Amino acid sequence: MAYRSFREFLDALAKAGEVTRVADPVDTNLLIAEWADREMKSPGGGKALLFEKPLVNGTASKFPVAINTMGSRKRIAMTLGRESIDEIAQEIQLILKAKPPTDLREGFALLKQGIHLLHARPKKVRDAACQEIVHKIESDAGRADDFSLRDLPILKCWPKDGGRFITLPNVHTRDPETGARNVGVYRMQIFDERTTAMHWQVHKVGARHGKRYYERNEKMPVAVTLGGDPALSFSATAPLPDGLDEILFAGFLRRKSIEMVKCKTIDLEVPADVDFVLEGYVQPGEMRPEGPFGDHTGYYTAVEDYPVFHLTAITHRRDAVYPTTIVGIPPMEDFYIGDAVVRILLPVFKMNFPELVDMTLPAEGVFHNLVFVSIRKQYPYQAFKVMHGLWGMGQMMFSKYIVVVDEDCDVHNTSEVLFRLCANTDPARDTTVIKNPSDSLDHAPSEQNIGSHMGFDATRKLPGENYHRQWPELLKMTDEVKALVDALQKKTR
Numbered sequence: 123m124a125y126r127s128f129r130e131f132l133d134a135l136a137k138a139g140e141v142t143r144v145a146d147p148v149d150t151n152l153l154i155a156e157w158a159d160r161e162m163k164s165p166g167g168g169k170a171l172l173f174e175k176p177l178v179n180g181t182a183s184k185f186p187v188a189i190n191t192m193g194s195r196k197r198i199a200m201t202l203g204r205e206s207i208d209e210i211a212q213e214i215q216l217i218l219k220a221k222p223p224t225d226l227r228e229g230f231a232l233l234k235q236g237i238h239l240l241h242a243r244p245k246k247v248r249d250a251a252c253q254e255i256v257h258k259i260e261s262d263a264g265r266a267d268d269f270s271l272r273d274l275p276i277l278k279c280w281p282k283d284g285g286r287f288i289t290l291p292n293v294h295t296r297d298p299e300t301g302a303r304n305v306g307v308y309r310m311q312i313f314d315e316r317t318t319a320m321h322w323q324v325h326k327v328g329a330r331h332g333k334r335y336y337e338r339n340e341k342m343p344v345a346v347t348l349g350g351d352p353a354l355s356f357s358a359t360a361p362l363p364d365g366l367d368e369i370l371f372a373g374f375l376r377r378k379s380i381e382m383v384k385c386k387t388i389d390l391e392v393p394a395d396v397d398f399v400l401e402g403y404v405q406p407g408e409m410r411p412e413g414p415f416g417d418h419t420g421y422y423t424a425v426e427d428y429p430v431f432h433l434t435a436i437t438h439r440r441d442a443v444y445p446t447t448i449v450g451i452p453p454m455e456d457f458y459i460g461d462a463v464v465r466i467l468l469p470v471f472k473m474n475f476p477e478l479v480d481m482t483l484p485a486e487g488v489f490h491n492l493v494f495v496s497i498r499k500q501y502p503y504q505a506f507k508v509m510h511g512l513w514g515m516g517q518m519m520f521s522k523y524i525v526v527v528d529e530d531c532d533v534h535n536t537s538e539v540l541f542r543l544c545a546n547t548d549p550a551r552d553t554t555v556i557k558n559p560s561d562s563l564d565h566a567p568s569e570q571n572i573g574s575h576m577g578f579d580a581t582r583k584l585p586g587e588n589y590h591r592q593w594p595e596l597l598k599m600t601d602e603v604k605a606l607v608d609a610l611q612k613k614t615r
C-alpha cells in the first residue's frame with residue numbers, strides 16, 4: 123500500500139499500536155534525542171515517537187517531530203507497506219528470474235526494466251500538497267517573509283555537536299551531463315536561517331554530481347525533501363547502484379508511481395506528497411567546516427570542510443510533520459533500515475554469487491564494519507572469492523571485516539557465527555588482509571577514506587585448502603531422540 127502522506131503513515135503506525143504520542147513540550151535541544159535514544163535501545167526498537175510540542179529556543183514549534191518511525195522490524199515493513207520485508211525480496215527475485223541475467227550489470231538493467239513494467243515510473247503533476255504554503259527566501263539582502271529554517275523543529279542530537287542537524291533529508295540532485303536524477307540522505311548542519319552544510323561524502327552520488335557542476339563552474343540546483351511517503355526516505359538511504367533512480371525504486375517498493383512537481387525557484391522536480399521542500403543551490407568551490415557530529419560510528423566525527431547549501435525557498439504542507447532520526451552507539455533506528463536494505467537486495471547479491479545463502483550486517487558493526495555471509499562451498503578458496511567480490515561491489519567496498527561461514531550456520535545469530543569463527547579458523551591460513559577505500563566516517567584508519575580490510579574464512583576446509591587432517595563432524599542430536607525428549611518434556615510441564 124502506498125501512503126498519500128507522512129501523516130497517513132503515522133496514522134497507520136498509531137493504529138498498529140506503534141506510536142507513543144508525547145503531548146508535553148519537549149526541547150529539541152538534546153531532550154528529544156535522549157528520549158529517542160532510550161526508545162531505540164529498548165527491546166525490538168521500541169515505538170515511534172511523536173512529539174506534538176517540540177520546543178525550539180523556548181518556543182513551541184508549529185510542526186510536530188516524528189522519530190524512530192522505521193526503527194523496528196514491524197515498522198520498517200510498514201514503511202514499505204508490507205507485512206514483511208521478505209515479500210519485497212521475493213518480488214525482486216521474480217523480476218530477476220523472468221530472464222536470468224548473466225552478470226550484475228545485466229541484472230540491474232533487468233531490474234530497471236521490470237520496475238518500469240510494474241508501472242512505477244514517476245508522473246508529473248501541477249498541484250502539490252508540498253506547495254500548499256510557499257516561502258520564497260530572497261537574496262542576502264533580505265527575505266520575502268519571516269519564515270526560515272529556525273521555524274523547523276530541527277534537533278541538536280549530542281552535547282558536543284557543532285549545532286542542529288537535519289538528519290533525514292532526501293537530497294535530490296541531477297547529473298548535469300546525463301540528466302540522471304539521484305536522491306540520497308546526507309545530513310545538513312544548520313549554519314544560519316538560510317544556509318546549511320551538505321554532507322555528501324566523497325563516495326556518494328551527490329558528491330559525484332557536485333563535482334560535475336564544479337568542473338563546469340555552474341551553480342548546482344539542490345532540492346531537499348522531508349517526509350512524504352516513507353518509501354522514498356528508505357530508497358534514498360539504500361546503496362542502489364549509481365544510475366538506478368531512487369524515485370523509480372520507491373515507486374516500485376510502494377507499488378505506485380511517485381507524483382512529481384516542479385520546484386518554485388529551481389529547475390528540479392520533487393515528490394508532490396512530501397511535508398517540506400527546501401529549495402536551493404550549492405556554489406562550486408564553496409566549502410565550510412562541518413561538525414562535530416555524534417555519528418553512527420558511536421563517536422563524534424571531526425570537523426571537516428563540506429559544501430554549503432543556500433536556501434532559495436521553503437515550501438510545505440499546511441499540516442506538515444518534521445521527520446527525523448538520531449544516530450549513535452548501536453543499536454539505533456538506522457540498523458533496521460540497513461538490515462532491510464540487505465534483505466531486499468539479497469536476490470541481487472545472489473545473482474552475482476550463486477553460492478551465497480544469506481548475509482547480514484550485525485548492529486554491532488555499524489553497517490560495513492562487520493559482514494556475516496553464509497555460502498554453499500564447492501571448491502577451495504571460494505570463501506575468499508566471495509569476500510573479494512563483495513569488496514568490489516558498490517558500498518560493500520567499505521566492509522572492514524567479512525566473516526564467511528557454511529550454509530548451515532545462521533548468520534543472524536551472532537553467537538553462532540562467533541562460535542564458528544573461533545572454532546574453524548587458523549588465523550594465518552584463514553584470513554586475508556587487503557587494501558580498499560574506507561568509509562569516510564571510520565576514524566580508525568591512519569588516513570581518511572583508505573584502509574585495510576580483513577576477511578575470515580570460517581567455513582570447513584576442503585581438500586586443497588592446506589588442511590591435512592580429517593575435518594571433524596559438528597555435534598548434532600538425532601531427530602528421533604529430539605522427538606522423544608520433546609514428548610517427555612511436554613508431559614512434565
Ligand SMILES: Cc1cc2nc3c(=O)[nH]c(=O)nc-3n(C[C@H](O)[C@H](O)[C@H](O)COP(=O)(O)O)c2cc1C
Nearest residue numbers: 306307308309321322323326327328359360361456
Ligand atoms: C540516518 C542516515 C544518515 C545518513 N547521513 C549521511 C551523510 O551525512 N552523508 C553521507 O554521505 N551518507 C549518509 N548516509 C548514507 C547514505 O544515505 C547512503 O550511503 C546512500 O546509499 C547514499 O545514496 P547515493 O548512493 O545515491 O549517494 C546516511 C544514512 C542514514 C540512514
Ligand SMILES: [Mn+2]
Nearest residue numbers: 304305327362
Ligand atoms: Mn543513488
